[in-house]
Structures are given as C-alpha cells and as structure tokens.
Amino acid sequence: MPTVRRGTQKPKDLRSPRTSVTFPADIYQTLAALARKKKVSLAWIVRDAAEKYIADEWPLFAKRGA
Secondary structure (H helix, E strand, O other), rough: OOOOOOOOOOEEEEEOOOOOOOOHHHHHHHHHHHHHHHHOOOOHHHHHHHHHHHHHHHHHHOOOOO
16 A cells, blocks of 8 residues: 655755745835746745845855856
8 A cells, every 4th residue: 555645844954944025015016027927926036036146246156057
C-alpha cells in the first residue's frame, strides 16, 4: 500500500522566511499593474526587484548564471 502524504508543508528548515511590506498606494498600484501585464504574482515582482537590487549593490552576491 503506498504511503499517503498529508499536507504540503515543507520542513521548517526548508521554508523561506516571510515578511510583510506596506507600499504607498501609487507604488502598489504600479506593481500590481506590472504583475498583471507579466502574468505573474505581485510577490514575484517584489522578489525579482529585491534580487536585482542586491545584484546591483553587492555584485559578488548575484546569482550565478543569471
């Protein structure tokens, strides 16, 4: 009999940290519009922007192959 896996939670050591960010209304609306245009989530837009910011500020920490 196959093992039934309950839930889809990752073990605590593999979870990504979470945060909450408050944007001014105009910035939020612009980010939401970009997300709709690219057909991605607003969270994806924010993560992408954060990765680009880090790469610009600290090039040695940029993802390899990106």
